[in-house]
Amino acid sequence: MKAIIAPSVLSADFANLQRDVQMLNESEADWIHVDIMDGMFVPNLSFGLPVTEAIARHASKPLDVHLMIEKPDRYIEAFRAAGASIISVHQEACVHLHRVIQQIKDTGCQAGVALNPSTPVTVLEDIIADIDLVCLMSVNPGFGGQKFIENTYKKVRQLKEIITDSGSKALIEIDGGVNAQNAPLLRQAGADVLVAGNFVFKSQDPIRTIHELKNV
Ligand code: DX5
Ligand code: ZN
Numbered sequence: 001m002k003a004i005i006a007p008s009v010l011s012a013d014f015a016n017l018q019r020d021v022q023m024l025n026e027s028e029a030d031w032i033h034v035d036i037m038d039g040m041f042v043p044n045l046s047f048g049l050p051v052t053e054a055i056a057r058h059a060s061k062p063l064d065v066h067l068m069i070e071k072p073d074r075y076i077e078a079f080r081a082a083g084a085s086i087i088s089v090h091q092e093a094c095v096h097l098h099r100v101i102q103q104i105k106d107t108g109c110q111a112g113v114a115l116n117p118s119t120p121v122t123v124l125e126d127i128i129a130d131i132d133l134v135c136l137m138s139v140n141p142g143f144g145g146q147k148f149i150e151n152t153y154k155k156v157r158q159l160k161e162i163i164t165d166s167g168s169k170a171l172i173e174i175d176g177g178v179n180a181q182n183a184p185l186l187r188q189a190g191a192d193v194l195v196a197g198n199f200v201f202k203s204q205d206p207i208r209t210i211h212e213l214k215n216v
Pocket of ligand 2: 175
């Protein structure tokens with residue numbers, strides 16, 4: 001099976017968002033990755049509900065919403081209403097992760113959990129059967145265009161083992177610094193979903209770059 005490709009609109013041209021979303025519609029992208037930052041959980045601000053809603057209005061593909069915010073339970077229903085199909089929350093931001101996962105599922109969205117580079121994948125052992133997606137951060141969340149952290153390969157392999165042993169159907173998503181060099185290695189290690197921001201949007205021909213990632 002081919003990888004699921006989820007370009008991150010964080011690296012799109014915000015003044016031409018409709019054009020860039022249209023480009024993704026016409027490409028081999030499977031999902032559209034939407035990065036929400038609150039300036040608290042991460043040191044940066046991105047955008048919020050109205051922009052997500054505007055993206056959803058033009059997108060013909062599912063929105064994969066990555067909440068890099070504190071207490072994300074406050075905004076689950078709102079992001080569902082704004083058009084999210086998949087919602088990921090950070091394990092580090094949820095004291096009651098199990099409850100938040102159920103809250104996401106109750107809206108009808110697929111539920112994802114994101115892990116910072118310093119968080120071991122073993123924290124998910126007791127929740128893995130309940131989740132649809134694990135988003136492994138391969139950079140420290142907060143900014144596009146950062147360098148891929150090599151330790152991620154080991155985490156993908158460990159997580160794959162946890163998923164297989166538990167019989168969970170969770171997909172493994174990699175987020176941060178993904179490019180044509182590390183994509184094949186990530187796939188070999190067990191990654192199912194590749195997020196790419198800069199590598200897609202700063203390339204000469206984004207449609208071709210997405211094709212390249214899709215066929216690694
Ligand atoms: C980082 C975001 C990523 C980011 C990826 O905080 O969660 O989704 O947009 O961008 P690149 O591919 O440029 O690292
Ligand atoms: Zn992201």
